[in-house]
Amino acid sequence: MPDSRSRVLSAPPVTERLLQAAIRYGLLWLLALILLFFSVAEPAFLRVGNLFSILQSVSIVALLALGVTLTMAVGGLDLSIGAVAAMSLMIASYVMVVLGWGALPAVLISLAGGALVGLLNGWLIVKLRVPDILATLGSMFLVIGVQLIPTGGRSIAVGMTLPNGDEAEGSFSALFLALGRGRLWDTVPVPVLITALVALVVWLFLERTRIGRLFYAIGGNEQAARLAGAPVQRFKLLAYVLSALLASLGGLLLAARLGRGDVSSGNGLVLDALGAALIGFAVLGARKPNAFGTLVGALLVATLLNGLTMLNAPYYAQDFVKGLVLVLALMFTFGLAHRAR
């Protein structure tokens, strides 16, 4: 750093402070700028209905992203969340449509299935010491495959023909559909409410509780955490189970919104969720997985996509935009922080 000589005596000069501010608040500024731009370019953007539709579109990805934030906090990664969400969607549909059971068994069985996959991931990683990416990639394929078997690879819809020739007699209960389509006071969608609640709980858990801090300790240096008495294996297992549970919840909300068990939906969620959690690293200069950042990351991408759609930007530009935001965020987090040293 040849320019560091000038920084010796006085307070850090303007450029230095700007850099620090960019690292801390860069992504929040970007979000504000995007909001400002779209509300000027397209006044309908700011309507309450549209804002809630942004939140609604982001709620499921945000749930998955909060889950993967937990596994990232313990220094791991969960690639199976998209598959788990899809599986949960298929289980819930199967239980209601094919078996003809009610909403509550559907929800409980889906969550139990998710927890089971979480346990499998945790067991592979903690007990068999399979590296996290490999273990969850493996279980991802496993889960994607397993959910296709009961229906012979077909989507589940009310009145569908079963592999044995009968017609499915059950249907989605109104109570279940309300999970995805209901609105509180006719404005706030239920999924948004659920995601907001989960985000608050995850944030409190990671920032304010003892276990949350031990999660970060394990992620920072597993050996040091173990020598300080943290139950490393148990907490890593817990992180994967929580992640899978949140993914299952996301799958349930998706099933409730779609009203059918669509085999292809859900699998694509994993990349969006990972992206949101990674963008979250850059929020407030955290440089680590954190619940607030993850939420901002998910919002940022959803806002951008919503606004561009309103401006009639082509659908195929969406992935490009997501990628651009992610790369920008990573530059804020790691590139600039490195220079500020």
Place this chain on the structure above:
Amino acid sequence: MSAPVAVAPEPLIRVRELSKTFGANRALDRVSLDIFPGEVVALLGANGAGKSTLVKILAGSQAADTGELWLDGQPRRFSSPLSARRLGIVAVHQQVNDGIAPGLSVAENLLLDELCQPGADFWLNRRRLLERAASIAAGLGLELPLEHPIEHLGQAERQLVVLARALALQPRLLILDEPTAALSDVEAQRLFGLIDTLRGRGVAILYISHRLSDLQRLADRALVLRDGQLAGEFGAGHLSAAVEAMLGQALDTHVYQPRAAGREVLALRAAQVWPHSQAFDLHLHEGEVVVLCGLLGAGKTEIAELLFGLREAAAGTVQLDAVDWQPGSPRRAIASGVYYAAEDRASQSLIADFSLRRTLTLPFLERFTRAGFIRNRAEAAAVQAQVAALGVKTAGIDLPMSALSGGNQQKVVLGRWLLGQGRVLILDEPFQGVDVRARREIGQLLRDSADGRATLVICADVDEALEIADRILLVRDHAVVAQYPRADLARATLVAALAGAGAPSTVAPIAAPSRSRASA
């Protein structure tokens, strides 16, 4: 300087007015020095005096802000460690793990520099690699398990590998930063022999150490850095004056009040670390500071690991406060009041991005928790109090640990165990990479707080052991083989015992105990 090569009037390296600043901190302030071929120059300075910065600039891993550097009378500017190395300047840094590549074998690590050469063979020839590595190791009198992964080696053996790697480059200026920190006396002697040989061949050596005995043995002269400035140059006979210049004041003599042993806290009976190692007893008492002393690879850390639940004993019983006890895991050991501060601070105690506060309270977080939630104010108050009690110098408790000097980091990772009501406190090499003043402060703290618990310190350095101990236990081949009360123990007796009977002889090659490490 008696070596004929040293007559050369031209310095090998000439440094003029070198300065370097980091943010608001002036790490080096117009430093000038000359180093001649065939001399050992000691570089002294307290933690944060600028030694590491100077070394990094000389070795090319950092650029100076201003100043000039001449090699063989030519002005030079190193853009990378590689460019410095091409001109014969090789540095061995204090952080051993920076010098090794995990995942590779010991042999590959020894030859890492060769493998990184752009002109090196594209295909790896495994047999030739092993032969080359074996010849390097043999040339230095090292016995290393060449085909094992480097991870199987302990800190000290890794240190030897890193040193051997540097020597294999045939440097003209060799910079050694705390090379004996992980070595015990005999291994250090071996290193000193190597250094003498190099000096005879006309190699210049810049030697950084906190150990006065190393410097007395080796140095032709000493340069002292203080607050980034050159505070003086001293001849070989005036090293104590150099230490005074380094600290800015004379050190008081440090004879601790002997402490009486109280009730027995921990008893290890007929314990065996390995099925074939010798059985031994170990008794620790309240109020007493016991030092485990032994050569590299003697098994000191393994004994500590037995007590902390990191390793299962092959045989033997443990009693804690006269009750049969099995540690099982670090978590259970801590719950029973047995605490252990591990040897390698960076990899075993520090957590990336954790603040001083978080590092300090980590083992006892439950005490600052209500219904699972952390009580921030109670935690902050306890941390403030502990920071004051430990004498940790910091601008705030929420700063990252990396903002603290090595000595202060060490105070935090040792001192955090004083938050608990411990029965046994085990410290593994607590004085590593810590300057004399911080060492005294830590030693004093340890002894002041020793009432009501047993204290076990692992220490390869004889002087450190003698300074801190009430009783010294000698460890050899994974067993405690002798014990000495501090009161009437002469340094020479301990050194002789360490090197002496039972071991083949003092000139034996440095054997890395691959057997025990590999099966661990």
